Amino acid sequence: MAPDTKHAHPMIAVLSGSIAGGIEATATWPMEMIKTNLQLGTMKSHYTGMLGGFRYHLANDGVIALYRGLMPVVIGSLPKAGIRFGVYDYLKRQFAGADGTTNAFGNLTAGIIAGSIEATLATTPIETVKTKLIDANCGMVRGVRNIVQQEGIRGLYQGLTATIMKQASNHGLRFMWFGEYKQRIPDFLESRGIVENYDDISKTQLALVSLVGGMTAGIFSTFGNNPFDVLKTKMQGLKGAQYASTWDCAKQIMKNEGFLGFYAGTIPRLGRVIPGQGVIFMSYDSITRWVATYFDDHEIHVRVLNESKA
Numbered sequence: 001m002a003p004d005t006k007h008a009h010p011m012i013a014v015l016s017g018s019i020a021g022g023i024e025a026t027a028t029w030p031m032e033m034i035k036t037n038l039q040l041g042t043m044k045s046h047y048t049g050m051l052g053g054f055r056y057h058l059a060n061d062g063v064i065a066l067y068r069g070l071m072p073v074v075i076g077s078l079p080k081a082g083i084r085f086g087v088y089d090y091l092k093r094q095f096a097g098a099d100g101t102t103n104a105f106g107n108l109t110a111g112i113i114a115g116s117i118e119a120t121l122a123t124t125p126i127e128t129v130k131t132k133l134i135d136a137n138c139g140m141v142r143g144v145r146n147i148v149q150q151e152g153i154r155g156l157y158q159g160l161t162a163t164i165m166k167q168a169s170n171h172g173l174r175f176m177w178f179g180e181y182k183q184r185i186p187d188f189l190e191s192r193g194i195v196e197n198y199d200d201i202s203k204t205q206l207a208l209v210s211l212v213g214g215m216t217a218g219i220f221s222t223f224g225n226n227p228f229d230v231l232k233t234k235m236q237g238l239k240g241a242q243y244a245s246t247w248d249c250a251k252q253i254m255k256n257e258g259f260l261g262f263y264a265g266t267i268p269r270l271g272r273v274i275p276g277q278g279v280i281f282m283s284y285d286s287i288t289r290w291v292a293t294y295f296d297d298h299e300i301h302v303r304v305l306n307e308s309k310a
Contacts, residue, residue: 013089014082016291020283021081024276025073030054030066031272032073035265036134039233050268069133071140076126080118085284087114088175101183104176111175115167124163125156131236159235161246166228173221178281181213203289207282214281218273226269227262 034053037043047053057065088110095106102110133143147155186198195201201209227250234240234249243249253261 011086012288012291014086016284016288017085018078018082019287019291020280021077021084022074023283024081024280025077026070027279028272028276029070029073031268031276033057033066033068033070033134035268035272036069036131036233038265038268039230040131040135040237041264042135042237050271053268068137069130069140072126072129072133072144076122080122080126081280083122084114084118084171087117088171092175102179104180107179108172108176112168112172114175115169115171116164118171119164119167120160123167124158124160127163127232128156128158128236131233132238135238158240159232159246162228162232162235162249165246166225166232169225169228170221173224174217174277177217177220178213181216182209185209185213203286207286210285211278211282215274215278217281218277219270221277222266222270222273226266229269230262230264233265 031050034050034057037053038048038050043053043056047056054066091110091113092102092107095110096102129140129144129147132147133140136143136146138146151158189195190198195205230253231246231249234253235243235246243252250262257264
């Protein structure tokens with residue numbers, strides 16, 4: 001199972017995903033900002049690595065510079081993560097077998113579809129604004145106004161194809177990995193004597209299990225789809241108009257930077273994705289149990305009221 005989706009109410013996954021997404025975005029943003037600069041290449045004269053990026057921004061603009069472009073992502077992460085987990089949870093149920101479990105292919109397919117829908121409805125405009133704010137080193141209000149004035153609403157959808165490719169592969173790989181992990185971890189822990197009975201472990205231990213699962217899912221997905229992330233970033237930067245298409249962007253990267261160009265920003269991306277996916281999967285599982293309690297109590301209350309009126 002992945003994540004824990006034993007509760008039937010569809011809003012549980014949506015609300016839990018939204019809250020977890022906001023927590024994850026805020027906690028890991030500095031790594032994302034530096035990763036984006038390394039992929040755009042606009043800061044090459046100032047730094048070429050993760051640590052150099054931290055030193056440069058802290059020395060020149062202070063801590064606040066590490067959070068450039070965060071606001072639209074935090075605002076957007078609420079519906080974005082809600083869509084992702086809500087759609088995934090629904091599809092996972094549709095793909096489940098008679099025993100209620102979903103195999104690796106089902107988790108992969110559900111994640112790919114959820115990622116594609118998320119990219120189309122939310123991620124592309126959010127990521128476009130984020131990338132342009134970082135590239136232009138400006139604030140949210142002025143940056144959005146400039147995009148709309150210069151490029152129109154279509155400017156918010158630069159790199160749509162690359163973003164769908166990135167998000168679909170991202171979430172397909174992550175949910176597949178996390179699903180297999182959650183199915184295998186009970187036997188693994190019990191067989192090695194780490195726990196006597198997995199069903200009896202505490203909420204803290206469950207949170208740690210989800211944290212490790214999310215972190216390893218982040219590693220797996222990053223190496224699997226970093227080229228799509230580079231394409232998305234290039235297409236959404238201030239110089240994105242120089243690429244005729246996603247395929248043209250890929251050809252120019254290969255011509256000018258070689259194969260390694262597709263793995264630009266991998267280290268800071270891992271620095272963000274590893275803890276970020278650990279946080280979001282751990283938060284999602286924990287928040288799901290809390291949100292489910294409210295819905296369970298609410299449904300009991302409604303049922304009692306209805307019975308009293310009968």
